[in-house]
Amino acid sequence: MALLRVQDMTHHFGGLRAVHDFDLEIEKGDLRGLIGPNGAGKSTIFNLITGMYTPTEGTISFKGVSLLGRRPYEIAALGIGRTFQNLRLWRHMTVLDHVRLAHYSKIDYGLLDAFFGTARWQRGEKQIEDLAYELLEMMGVQRFAHEVVTNLPYGVQRKVELARAMAVEPELLLLDEPTAGMNPEEMVEMMGVIRQIHDEFELAIYLIEHRMKVVMDLCEYIQTLNFGEVIAEGTPEEIRDNPVVIEAYLGEEDEG
Amino acid sequence: MAPIMKTIRNNSFLQGVGGRLRQAPLLGWLLGALLAVVLELLVGDPVARTLGMDRAPALFGFRVMLKSPVLIPSALVYVVLFYALPTMLVAGFTAGWMNKAAGGLLGVSTLVSLLVHLGLLYATLHLWGTLNDYRVLVLRLAFISVIATLSLNVVNGYLGEFSCSHPGFMALGAYVASIITVLLFVQDDVFGSPLLPPVIGPFAFPIALIAGGLAASVGALAVAIPSFRTRGDYLAIISLAFTFIVKSLIENLEVIGGPRGFMNQPQWAPLPVVFVAMVICVAIIASFVRSTLGKATCAVRDDETAAGHLTINTRRTKMVAFLFAAFWAGVSGGLFAHVLGYVNPGTFGLLKLTEVLAMVYLGGLNSVVGSIVGAVGIKLLQEILRPLEILKWVVLPVIIIVFMMVRPTGLIAFTEFDVKQILRPHNSQERRGG
Numbered sequence: 013m014a015l016l017r018v019q020d021m022t023h024h025f026g027g028l029r030a031v032h033d034f035d036l037e038i039e040k041g042d043l044r045g046l047i048g049p050n051g052a053g054k055s056t057i058f059n060l061i062t063g064m065y066t067p068t069e070g071t072i073s074f075k076g077v078s079l080l081g082r083r084p085y086e087i088a089a090l091g092i093g094r095t096f097q098n099l100r101l102w103r104h105m106t107v108l109d110h111v112r113l114a115h116y117s118k119i120d121y122g123l124l125d126a127f128f129g130t131a132r133w134q135r136g137e138k139q140i141e142d143l144a145y146e147l148l149e150m151m152g153v154q155r156f157a158h159e160v161v162t163n164l165p166y167g168v169q170r171k172v173e174l175a176r177a178m179a180v181e182p183e184l185l186l187l188d189e190p191t192a193g194m195n196p197e198e199m200v201e202m203m204g205v206i207r208q209i210h211d212e213f214e215l216a217i218y219l220i221e222h223r224m225k226v227v228m229d230l231c232e233y234i235q236t237l238n239f240g241e242v243i244a245e246g247t248p249e250e251i252r253d254n255p256v257v258i259e260a261y262l263g264e265e266d267e268g
Numbered sequence: 269m270a271p272i273m274k275t276i277r278n279n280s281f282l283q284g285v286g287g288r289l290r291q292a293p294l295l296g297w298l299l300g301a302l303l304a305v306v307l308e309l310l311v312g313d314p315v316a317r318t319l320g321m322d323r324a325p326a327l328f329g330f331r332v333m334l335k336s337p338v339l340i341p342s343a344l345v346y347v348v349l350f351y352a353l354p355t356m357l358v359a360g361f362t363a364g365w366m367n368k369a370a371g372g373l374l375g376v377s378t379l380v381s382l383l384v385h386l387g388l389l390y391a392t393l394h395l396w397g398t399l400n401d402y403r404v405l406v407l408r409l410a411f412i413s414v415i416a417t418l419s420l421n422v423v424n425g426y427l428g429e430f431s432c433s434h435p436g437f438m439a440l441g442a443y444v445a446s447i448i449t450v451l452l453f454v455q456d457d458v459f460g461s462p463l464l465p466p467v468i469g470p471f472a473f474p475i476a477l478i479a480g481g482l483a484a485s486v487g488a489l490a491v492a493i494p495s496f497r498t499r500g501d502y503l504a505i506i507s508l509a510f511t512f513i514v515k516s517l518i519e520n521l522e523v524i525g526g527p528r529g530f531m532n533q534p535q536w537a538p539l540p541v542v543f544v545a546m547v548i549c550v551a552i553i554a555s556f557v558r559s560t561l562g563k564a565t566c567a568v569r570d571d572e573t574a575a576g577h578l579t580i581n582t583r584r585t586k587m588v589a590f591l592f593a594a595f596w597a598g599v600s601g602g603l604f605a606h607v608l609g610y611v612n613p614g615t616f617g618l619l620k621l622t623e624v625l626a627m628v629y630l631g632g633l634n635s636v637v638g639s640i641v642g643a644v645g646i647k648l649l650q651e652i653l654r655p656l657e658i659l660k661w662v663v664l665p666v667i668i669i670v671f672m673m674v675r676p677t678g679l680i681a682f683t684e685f686d687v688k689q690i691l692r693p694h695n696s697q698e699r700r701g702g
Binding site: 129133137 | 551552555556559560561562563564566567569570571573574575576577578579580581582588634682
């Protein structure tokens, strides 16, 4: 059984057809890419999977459970972590708090424990904090643990966001342009981190990227999206030489 | 200011004093304040008379200064003689001892250290109040404001919504708690003879307060259900409407006095009761906002979408925080009613709202210490400026406006409340260790 199965997913924003008849199957440990020109509907697909929108038509299931009608926090708790294209960090909070908060669904103490600071609360918080430090160490950002995120360099912020997504303890990780805005050095480092978490946790990763180098190097299988429809899919080699893909991208450049 | 600072920096004696004072831990300052208050209690009145005042000035001489400017020097001398000088001397000279004591206390346990500090603080306030009943009233009202301010900070600061319903919650708490105590324990014209023996009344008072808080929470549900589906200005509008609905509801309920108000509440909220209630409130709210459950409110505030995608149940988080805040607003209302022994619906209108909002924003959003400082500060200012009569409502807003221009984020915004940090000894060794 596939980890994530999306069938015939279609979504309209009013009269605009953002995604049309989209199919996807991701198995445990897959590393897949989704490319396409701006406005092709890539982020919409992520938002549909994570429950921000409900698809107009089609089905989505994760580990055999239908995700339709579930709220984002439930879907995330099932084991789908994600990052955002334009870094949605909590601007007043520290790096450590970011990662701690993503353990929210696993909190085993109640409100009363939090009010009165019981032993159970202390134990729970300690556990969450230890897990958070572990993740920060893995991403190499533990020395920023007590910094407020807005004071940090962009590359570090990206890693914090990734650490936060990993704190959900996902089986599937959706990365929306993980190297956007990075310099080449940071990009190579980020690619290393993605590969590392993929290998270490047997994680399925589905990523949107604009940089061909990143997708071609990382992904085993790539889909190309244009105007909400998959126009080509295959291995990196097949995509690289596909005339339809080249046209979609060149067309975009003409317009720009 | 600059030349004075320079003189201070160059003067080795003052430098030494400054250094010593910086090394004094909170414990030393509290001890100094306690001794200062004892000194005032012993010789405050006679000295004040020698200085030309009727008696020891009630609130640090400000009222005396405003009433008769001739006495400004006397009042200043009094403040320096009885408050500044003794406190600083004791704090400075005992710094070494007190650091050892503070370290020792923290070594035993944070709770023991906290209780010792609170005990010293209460003793100081109690003795300070012995000289003048007016001081006790101001303290009680200030502590009640702390509860109301802190609870509003949970919504406006931590949750990042703009709520105007706090006067409504306070009114609900005040009336429900009052009805319970008067109905059960007091001989009253409307409610008749007490249903329970009045002897057990003071022990049942906490239950009445909690009932008032819960009533406010139920009221909060009525605001939260329609307005928490989305974010933005809806809550501000609906909550403002709520305040007016509660107010006119009470005005139209003749059985509880309507616009004339409701009286006969037993005086069950003396200084120790209000103090303990405030300490419990601060402890619980501080504990909540430090927990991961509580911090989820900040995540919802900073980016609700991201919070939802990281397993945070955003709707529940908002509900819990709002009802929790309303509960404490209700408790503060109940205390308020039993301090004054009288409430009327007019108290819980726009003026109250403005007062609490000013306390929250002046003290600083998202900060427990900020709310305490803001509430006590504005309450004291209000009382200090009372001799100006109607002009008070010009001077006070101007002070707040100027202050907010200088510090737009408020005094102490976005800080975590760390008890250990506040109680720690101040010698350099300890700082490195901790």
